[in-house]
Amino acid sequence: MEINDTVFAQLKEILNSGKEVLANEPLSKWTTWRVGGPAQYLVFPSSVEKVVGVIKIAKKNNVPVIVLGNGSNVLVKDSGIKGIVINTAKLERISVQGTIISAEAGNTMPQLAKYAMQNSLTGLEFSVGIPASFGGAILMNAGAWGKSLGDVIKEVKIVNMEGEVKVLSREQMNFNYRESSFKKGAQVIVGGNLKLAQGDAVKIKNLMTFHQQNRIEKQPLRLPNAGSVFKNPEGYAAGYLIESVGLKGFNMGGAKISDKHANFIVNTGSATAEDILNLMDKAVHCVENFYGIHLEPEISILG
Template sequence: MSTTIESAFPQINILTHEPLSTYTNTETGGPADFLAFPKSVAETRDLVDYATQHQLPITVIGNASNLIVRDGGIRGLTLILTDMNQVMAVGDSVTAEAGASLIETTKVAQHHALSGLEFAAGIPGSIGGAVFMNAGAYGGEMSFVIESVQVLTREGQIETRDNQALAFAYRHSSVQDDGAIVLSATFRLKKGNSEAIQAQMDDLNAQRAAKQPLDLPSCGSVFKRPVGYFAGKLIHDAGLQGFTSGGAQVSTKHAGFIVNVDRATATDYLNVIKHVQETVYAKFQVRLETEVRIIGAEA
């Protein structure tokens, strides 16, 4: 099958049995059967059509910044869209392809004196992942600024969905439910002052650097915010900072993060998550739900 898919798309970079630890922010994760890097909407659609015809499961990952891939890896076809990374500002809008980094998109908005994306200045994900998760920070989230999103359905149709059709909720959008692949997003912003926008971005990034363990591999914020609580405070109050399984550790700098301190595996991460959930529930009767997306096969 590897020869067939590679020969079908000689113009696309397709790797076989590729370790996903090379691409995830945790530096963990097993191999992808086939890992493809399409450079356009047409290439993405062709790959999806091929995978559907040949009954290959399809998985899309972005910057893999809020993602854990299990050590067994991912069966079928995995798409990374980071070669689709164009960002364009027109009037009060910015349109970014799915593989563009959210950080780069905020820089383009700032350069054009467009305000509204400052909250995302330090979020390390891709546009596609940010839409998928309704990413947010510092009181802002994607749902506040997205006007529309272009998606590719699993049936091979290209659709434009407006904000309402995306059914945004806390760390959720409709593309999580129907498997549509985000191709690009258009943000409706407001005219502002470039220097003031940059100052706010700098301030938020300084806050992030002071509080978060940015010097170590991690999957970002691991748990959703429980109603009435803060996950990090619960984990701290449970005495779990510094808890380690294998090479994965609850960060001593920010309890809401799990960091790779010594060649961790995905299983190490999952063991830490399970222990944190069980301990917090035993102490406070609060169930922590994961915000990080966990995918792939068991080792």
Template sequence: MLKDDILTKLKEIVPTEIIRVDEPLKRYTYTETGGEADFYLSPTTSEQVQQIVRFAYENDIPVTYLGNGSNIIIREGGIRGIVLSLLSLDYIDVSDSSIIAGSGAAIIDVSRTARDHVLTGLEFACGIPGSIGGAVFMNAGAYGGEVKDCIDYALCVNEKGELLTYTNNELELDYRNSIVQENHLVVVEAAFTLTPGDLDDIQAKMDDLTERRESKQPLEHPSCGSVFQRPPGHFAGKLIQDSDLQGHRIGGVEVSKKHAGFMVNVDGGSATDYEDLIHHVQNVVKEKFDVDLHPEVRIIGEHPQERH
């Protein structure tokens, strides 16, 4: 299907104002890297998400889902087909001890909303920079807590454009994994069941976690967050640090001197710089400690030479 034909059809099923053509994706990633999307769509309702996904499925057009781009690297060749941004689905509703949030809502904001309603259970998320959709996608966690601990259900759209409900158990939430990843679903909404708590205790815990995060993580530079999953029996950052790799730079990207588990864009680095540095770190740690490091960050898109 030709690009002009796709655009014509898209304008028939969704509002023109949510469609952008040849949109630079570096505007939407924390690493500040990424080529162009053929079509960048920002639906404002779950029904629009269904319409777009159904159209793509019926016409064999690839769809890539994008939250707030905090744990992703997009290559300079960009992404073919449709990039579907969920950021406009950013509502947060509270009812008794439950919070329902759109997939585009920042999990930090949901954590703060829980605090404001004196609900405990989401304090761990007060420093996680991802969206709700991304947090469910990878079962985001920090400081001993994870999405699995408090999520009730998620509304997801499958590849055929069908809206389905997945309970906590059905989501198969595991360490940085879920059925959302395995089945190429897109989260449009999630509900959390929390517990009434004490405001001073909730605030004290959030203050402590925020201080720990700010003192240890390199928040002053663009990054993709924690780069590697935790290898069994080890800590990725400690292995990288013990490999004398802190400060090692390829292009404009370097292993953070503040926290070895992070890679920061210090001088106009590219996605290729990130990938090359990731591979270098993997090779050195493997050679030195015989431990395989697996990326936690998602790396997507085409290499520049692949784009036609």
């Protein structure tokens, strides 16, 4: 993609002399599916002030902005993303006061769950195996074992597309199954506070180990994937529906419906985003024809 020298120079100036900005960077390196074309500009701001600076540059130059957390629930198209992609990985601050953990968006959920355990705080055990950034997990209301992040969020800090910093309370986020009000808006989630409860570090650790072992048994973790591809329709498991129409193990190009869990699509080595999209279409059509149920993607398609 063509690089605008003015935009690139402005980004370099605020981003650690250019060390936190890349041009035409393949996003396959930054997503767990290991597919996706380049980002025109990929930036790694290490403070909220730098996020504000990036948004202001984007606004001034009329360049679109997309946020990427840990890339564990996105399908980036092969054509890539035009504009500025903000990766939150360097927003890493974390602290605890009593039962409240304050964390920036780039901490991962496994890191946060372990931090909570080290401080004898219970409430995040369910999230230890979710390979998400805190920001991405808030937006998706990530969850497992009947619990989700919305249960323990107290407040969230965002930067809006005007470059303003705002703090939102839990009530403003409309958490629902894999949904939050952030999905409909445009903002960078830069951090948040979690309200946990005092617990016993040994019991917390044991529960986390149990959750981890269960994932290893049931999920195809050896091949690149993006977790559950489709949301579970009311009263059904998407994996069961896909398996029962005979698609378990079915492949298109380098993308394959996992033999282990039919709601996972794995990259067997050479998958393109197009292979994955074609396979998703196939699953949607087969399930719709057989059951009359329309599967909705859980993943976000970017680009």
